[in-house]
Amino acid sequence: MDRRTFASLLLFAPLLTREAFADDPKFVAFIQNTLWPRMKTAGVSKQLFDQAFAGITEPDPVVLKLADNQPEFTSTTSAYLEKAVTPVRIDTGRQKAGSEKKLLDAIEAKYGVDRYIILGIWGMESNFGKMKGSMSVMRSLATLAYSGRRKKYAYEQMAAAFRILKSGIVKPNDFDGSWAAAMGHTQFIPSSYISYAVDWTGDGRKDIWNSHQDALASTANYLARAGWRNDRPWGWEVTLPRGFDMALIGRSHWKTVAEWEKLGLRRADGAKFGSPDAQAFVMVPQGVSGPRFLVTKNFLAIMDYNISHSYALSVGHLADRIRGRGEFAAQWPEVSYDLTYKQRVELQSRLNALGFETGGNDGRFGARTYEAIIAYQKKNGLPLDGVPSVKLLQSIGKRG
Numbered sequence: 477m478d479r480r481t482f483a484s485l486l487l488f489a490p491l492l493t494r495e496a497f498a499d500d501p502k503f504v505a506f507i508q509n510t511l512w513p514r515m516k517t518a519g520v521s522k523q524l525f526d527q528a529f530a531g532i533t534e535p536d537p538v539v540l541k542l543a544d545n546q547p548e549f550t551s552t553t554s555a556y557l558e559k560a561v562t563p564v565r566i567d568t569g570r571q572k573a574g575s576e577k578k579l580l581d582a583i584e585a586k587y588g589v590d591r592y593i594i595l596g597i598w599g600m601e602s603n604f605g606k607m608k609g610s611m612s613v614m615r616s617l618a619t620l621a622y623s624g625r626r627k628k629y630a631y632e633q634m635a636a637a638f639r640i641l642k643s644g645i646v647k648p649n650d651f652d653g654s655w656a657a658a659m660g661h662t663q664f665i666p667s668s669y670i671s672y673a674v675d676w677t678g679d680g681r682k683d684i685w686n687s688h689q690d691a692l693a694s695t696a697n698y699l700a701r702a703g704w705r706n707d708r709p710w711g712w713e714v715t716l717p718r719g720f721d722m723a724l725i726g727r728s729h730w731k732t733v734a735e736w737e738k739l740g741l742r743r744a745d746g747a748k749f750g751s752p753d754a755q756a757f758v759m760v761p762q763g764v765s766g767p768r769f770l771v772t773k774n775f776l777a778i779m780d781y782n783i784s785h786s787y788a789l790s791v792g793h794l795a796d797r798i799r800g801r802g803e804f805a806a807q808w809p810e811v812s813y814d815l816t817y818k819q820r821v822e823l824q825s826r827l828n829a830l831g832f833e834t835g836g837n838d839g840r841f842g843a844r845t846y847e848a849i850i851a852y853q854k855k856n857g858l859p860l861d862g863v864p865s866v867k868l869l870q871s872i873g874k875r876g
Contacts (some may be wrong), residue, residue: 499533499534500533500534500535503533503534503535503618503622504533506618506621506622507529507532507618510621511525511529511618511621511634512525514631514634514635515634515635515638518635518638520638520642524638524641524642524648525638527641527648528614528637528638528641528648528651529614529618530648532612532614532615532618535615535618535619535622535623536611536612536615536616536619536655538611538655539611539615539616539619539620539655539656540619540620540623540624542655542656543620543624543625543626543655543656551786552762552808552811553761553762553766553785553786553789553808554762554766554808554811556786556787556790557786557789557790557793557808560600560790560794561790561793561794561797565599565603565794566794566797566798568599568603568604569592569595569596569598569599569604569794569797569798570798570800572595572598572604573591573592573595573798576688576692579689579692580594580595580692583676583692583693583696584696584706586693586696587693587696587697587699587700588700588704588705588706589695589696589699589700589704589706590704590706590709590795592795592796592798592799593699593704593710593774593778593791593792593795594692594695594696594699595794595795595798596790596791596792596793596794596795596798597662597695597778597781597791598661598662598688598691598692598695599794599798600787600790600791600794601658601661601662601663602660602661602662602663604661605661605688608652608653608659608660608661608663608685609652609653609654609658609659609663610652611652611653611654611655612651612652613637613651613652613653613657613659613666614634614637614648614651616653616654616655616656616657617630617633617634617637617657618630618634620656621634626656629656632667633657633665633666633667634666636665636666636667636669636670637651637657637666639666639670640666640669640670645681645682645683646685650685659684659685660684660685660691661684661685661688661691661692662684662691662692662694662695664684664691664694664698668698669682669684669694672694672697672698672701673690673694673697674690674693674694674697675690676689676690676692676693676694677689677690682694695781698780698781699777699778699780699781702776702777702780702781703773703774703776703777703780704774704777704778705773705774707751707754708751708754708772708773708774709750709751709772709774709792710771710772710774710775710778710788710791710792710795711756711759711769711770711771711772711774711775711792712743712744712749712769712770713743713744713745713767713768713769713804713805713806714736714741714742714743714744714758714768714769714770715741715742715743715744715768715805715806716740716741716758716768717739717740717741717742720739720740720741722764722850722854722860722862723850723851723854723860724739724758725757725758725759725760725764725768725846725847725850725862726757726758726759726843726844726847726850726851727757727759727844727847728757728847728851729757729758730755730756730757731755731756731757732752732753732754732755732756733749733750733751733752733753733754733756733770733772734752734753736756736758736770737749737752741758741770744767744804744805744806745801745802745805749770751772754772754773755772755773756770756771756772756773757770757771758770759771759775759785759843759847760843760846760847760850760862761785761786761789761842761843761846762808762809762811762846763809763811763846763861763862763863764846764850764860764861764862765809765861766806766807766808766809767804767805767806767807767808768806769789775788775789775792778791778792784842785842785843785844786842813841813864813865814865814866815864815865815866815869817839818839819866819869820839820840820841820864821837821838821839822869823864823868823869823872824836824837824838824839824845824848825837826869826872826873827845827848827849827852827872828848830852830872832848832849832851832852833848834848841864845864846862846864847862849862849863849864849868850862852872853868856871858871
């Protein structure tokens with residue numbers, strides 16, 4: 477799974493602090509006998525290594541629990557949105573849009589990234605700096621490297637984390653973040669910090685922990701390099717015309733906005749699209765009976781920040797609400813899948829084996845899984861509802 481999957485979880489994770497750790501001899505041995513040789517090869521001094529792991533003698537069980545239960549991937553899009561785009565967060569974002577106008581003017585002018593998207597990410601990642609994370613970055617990464625399915629990610633981020641510590645920008649005792657080592661106002665993981673952090677204030681420090689100016693500019697730099705362009709929005713909620721070919725849903729069917737208009741798509745709020753030449757595809761994050769969206773390549777730039785469709789949609793919607801736009805027009809359908817976790821994985825695996833790409837087989841349903849289901853249903857003459865179910869799994873088993 478892409479390393480950026482772990483960029484943000486503070487939205488739902490509890491606010492945890494450092495605690496006294498009980499000794500776990502196997503974990504201590506792992507730090508010294510496995511982590512140290514790897515970090516030594518990466519150029520880390522023994523002194524810095526020992527400082528970074530001082531007092532860390534037990535893996536963090538909360539890290540492992542959260543790593544397997546990210547709400548971006550285990551909850552429905554509607555449930556995720558309900559917790560992400562709240563009245564308080566919208567109001568705070570509007571206040572920040574006013575109080576930080578001069579800063580946002582300058583950042584938007586330099587990087588060409590919509591200020592409201594930056595505010596949306598700030599709100600999503602740390603509640604505008606109120607919840608930057610207080611879990612030990614090194615303990616979290618050591619835990620992920622020690623057990624679970626995130627070892628490759630953990631080793632990559634640990635090497636980057638030591639580069640940060642070596643720079644002196646933050647001290648080992650203050651090196652805190654989320655369970656996945658995401659840090660600061662906009663929750664950069666260590667490798668993203670190395671690649672994209674900027675010193676906006678000009679004080680010689682790329683301080684995403686204590687300088688919201690540096691953090692917001694760093695986020696704009698990230699999005700610009702991920703492909704954001706201000707000549708198009710992230711997307712729109714749309715209505716589909718009667719008789720619309722549901723097989724056109726999904727990222728394998730990019731068309732210009734003008735072409736989609738000719739096919740009968742309209743904005744759900746009745747306004748004009750604009751951006752007629754922008755490439756876009758139709759996305760149904762919770763099945764074809766729920767809200768439908770026409771999303772541009774800017775949506776993918778947000779997903780580069782965090783690969784979850786629910787996350788990207790929440791950022792876009794929060795940004796629009798801060799901007800002054802209304803709620804989504806369509807109602808979200810009730811979703812109750814009759815699939816166990818094992819059956820979810822089996823469904824995705826079978827679809828992938830048949831050439832219907834779900835984006836993975838981890839049991840976490842996102843827009844790509846719905847797209848794969850619709851494509852399978854189209855090919856096999858089934859109703860195009862995009863709903864994962866035991867009945868669908870049985871159908872695939874008979875044809876697979």
